[in-house]
Amino acid sequence: MKLQDYLRFRRIKNKTFAKLLNISPVSLSRYISGERFPEKEILIKIHNLTEGLVSPNDFCLQDEKNYDFNENQEIELKKFHQHILSGSRKHLGKAITLIESSREKDQIISEKLLELFKGNDKSIRIGITGVPGVGKSTFIESFGMKLIRKGFKVAVLAVDPSSRFSGGSILGDKTRMEKLSVNKNAFIRPSPSSGHLGGVAKRTSESILCLEEAGFNIIFVETMGVGQAETEVYDMVDIFLVLLLPAGGDELQGIKKGIIEMADLIIVNKADGELKKSAEITQREYKNAIHIIDKSRISQDIGVVICSSLNQCGFDNVWKYILKFIDIRKKNNDFINERNSQKINRMWGLVDLKVKGFVKNISSRKFVEELLKDVKKNNLSVYRAVKMISNYIIKK
């Protein structure tokens, strides 16, 4: 652990700690900033005084550049935050960019920014999944407009796949929402899946925080029902909606089995025209099958409703269900407990990312390369190599 972090963590003032070390506060701040390297005795003293948490390595290996904020930057950041609070779209847009950025400096700024947020449990975070073409965007468009008319502020996040070959992507195709996109109480932001280490999708929950800070109280996260992202999205929302087509069976739906099991509400969309009948049949089938499903978030049977996003029918039932769902969960504290555990999950997710970052960093180190050679030549077992590398990381 860095000395500075330790002092913050233990809430020890620099001055106090300097006294304990018997050095001047100025010298201490030089050690902290990395301008100077402490003598051996001092290093040992620090090690002892910090319960062994701050070791000599924490001083010399400056892998992460230290973007310490000066006063001006702190002020800038506060202003930035104020802009977000006052509803500036530009700053909200930029904040999400910072969160998604692969640049270390941006990461640090975004973390500082997020630290200023007060958090908000008045919002409802809604995940939406379903196969391509089931009508997710149309649903969000019509349902979102309805909520805006009720006085809500609606934001939509979506992750578009980046090309594996070029890394570029087409954005916004999946989130074509014509009325919503021009409404001043709506904010739509598609993001490319490439970019940040581990995928921008991993950063969506931070983007949600930004939107909430800017006063958006309904957050939709659109995702496709075919890939991996569903579990990730499930873990960042309060309620997870699965949209289905009016057709029988999961196989016909082309949707993964596990996904139905994550549903907090099943919506059969396109219940209009010729499809209305078969939508009703599908609804009945799923209602019957629902008892078998392990309900994860709510103790009652999960709802199965039909709607037509095109004709804007059936939304009252959807909204009633969502409100009831949230209400029950708020009353028994499940709502806040889950948000907290999501927060912890997010933290572990970030730890995971950090570790992966480390691993990626050291994989080009000389000694690792030599290790690899030895492993290939059978001079060294895989397991010993693992031990050596992890020891190295732990020491750092």
Next chain:
Amino acid sequence: MSKINIKDWINSAEKELKEKKLEELFWETPEGIKVKPLYTEDDIKQLNHEIGLPGLPPYTRGPRATMYANRPWTIRQYAGFSTAEESNKFYKEGLKNGVMGLSVAFDLATHRGYDSDHQRVVADVGNAGVAIDSVEDMNKLFDGIPLEKMSVSMTMNGAVIPVLACFIASGLNQGCPIEKLTGTIQNDILKEFMVRNTFIFPPEPSMRIVADIIEFTSKKMPKFNSISISGYHMQEAGANQVQELAYTLADGKEYLEAALKRGLDIDDFAPRLSFFWSIGMNFFMEIAKMRAARFMWSEIVKKFNPKNSRSLALRTHCQTSGVSLMEQDAYNNIVRTTVEAMAAVLGGTQSLHTNSFDEALALPTNFSARIARNTQLILSEETGITNVIDPLAGSYYLESLTSSMVVEANKLISEIDDVGGMVKAIEMGIPKMRIEESSAKRQAKVDSEEQIIVGVNKYKPTEKQDINILSIDNDKVRKKQISALNELKKSRDNKIVDKYINKVEEVAKGNGNLLEICIEAAKNFCTVGEMTGAMEKVFGRHTLSSKTISGVYGKNVKSNEKISSINTHIQNFIDRKGRRPRMLVVKMGQDGHDRGAKLIATAFADLGFDIDVGPLFQTPDEAAKQAIENDVHIIGVSTLAAGHKTLVPLLIKALKNNDADGIKVICGGVIPPQDYSDLYKLGVSKVFGPGTNIPEAAIEIMDIL
């Protein structure tokens, strides 16, 4: 006569070729048809079509027995701009100089059913066609042109009911009885959803409108073509010839069925259906396409058991391809148009439009329009090609090619049949996607210099020519239209207007004939916008949900230094900025030319950009909002219908108002060089005109960023 032996030829050909292989002389067309270097009588022994005789089923050789030997094709030049008065003058000038039939181009506000005073059309009034708000404008448009004698073709699809109603009302005003009106209404809504983008209502009510018109005209206007089933726009949007052929015939089938469902007899309307092809530079392919189309259509109609053989005959209008014409070295376009016109004529067209050489710059001037017209007059009056009917019939190559086209097109038609017809296929986006693939492939070939365009990617001119262009002061036109509208609304009896508008709404809800009621409404001075509005209340306004393709450009563009330089540029950018360069590609106003925008979007994504795609018909404010929310680095405006002078300043203002002038703006599309400096003064970073090489543009954009 000695019997030929193909082996003898192969031997001597191989001798001439020396090291080269004979296979290297084979050519694969963009349609995937393998063309051999030599055709012989063996190639026409087994054909998939019947050749027959002109004027007789299956009409492969032409719908009339005597074709041009008796009467040449009709020279019909598509035109319209500014106000009705201005266009009227232009028509009269043409008619004095060899034009034989009129063809009206409406402005985009009219196309989309908006009156000139609507807020969404500030940049569209009178710009890319003539502004028509009511029967009064229609009266001015045909002032001094007797509709009893003049055949008038009208390119109108979205607002087809109100506009045709105004036309009929205007004819009646002139004293021409309704049954004497001659001409064509395009009325082909399916290809609007596919490529032309001037739809208004969703597909279902739109198809009802088509049927209403076929029904009305078949009963009351026997000399009027109720529909012009158009492949033209598909080829212009990027379709190859097989796609153009197949999708057009598939559209035709859909219209046949819609009319039959109305209870009409096939012989009541089939003879009044007409077609419309684009004729590009692939000379023989175009001729083969026209002949294959006539054969295939007769086969299609035959299944409905017509008694009148005229029901089987395909009559067509043709236009030379606009997209083959270039901004660079623009006089070359005269030559291209001549070649294309010749193909149209040898293919047996009934009427023809030839483009002007300034096609890629602006609407034609009097001078460029004259050359375009004369191109046809020279072909018809100086060359002697009119004297023999269908002179290419029996050509080994041509007949064999025709046969291949029949086979290939039938494959595509089956694909459409399999999903349940064209309306379904369009809903699923199949034809649009296929066409966009072809368009991306072609661009990749042009950018890689595999497909040569003289003066653009080879033999480039060293000096720039200055070309005079027609420039329209659309602000002035709009103000004029608005004041006329205000006048009209003051002078007409608004109670009667309300009564008819309500009736239109009622008929839209029920199942009366919309054209019939709108003729009454038009006579009583209801405007195009009001009639459309009444229908819109019932039908709603359609929005397109189309997806952008990806990977096709990237796969087909040859990697070279340019491409690898883009890669390094982008990598550097990511290191500096923490993400890929992100560009929003926008289409503002009613301009529906989306080929370029779609191409730029898909190609730039394939080159490694993150691309946001705006919807069609955005306002500048909406575009700015999207750019800001998505925090893009740059907005790429694609503009082809002359709206740039109005819309780009508004966009830049909207960005400034939101304190977002950090977002760069570039423009592309049909922008006359005369306008570049104004755009730069406004703060536009760069303008990319027609013929832009995409990898080069990408590098320039990286430099801007």
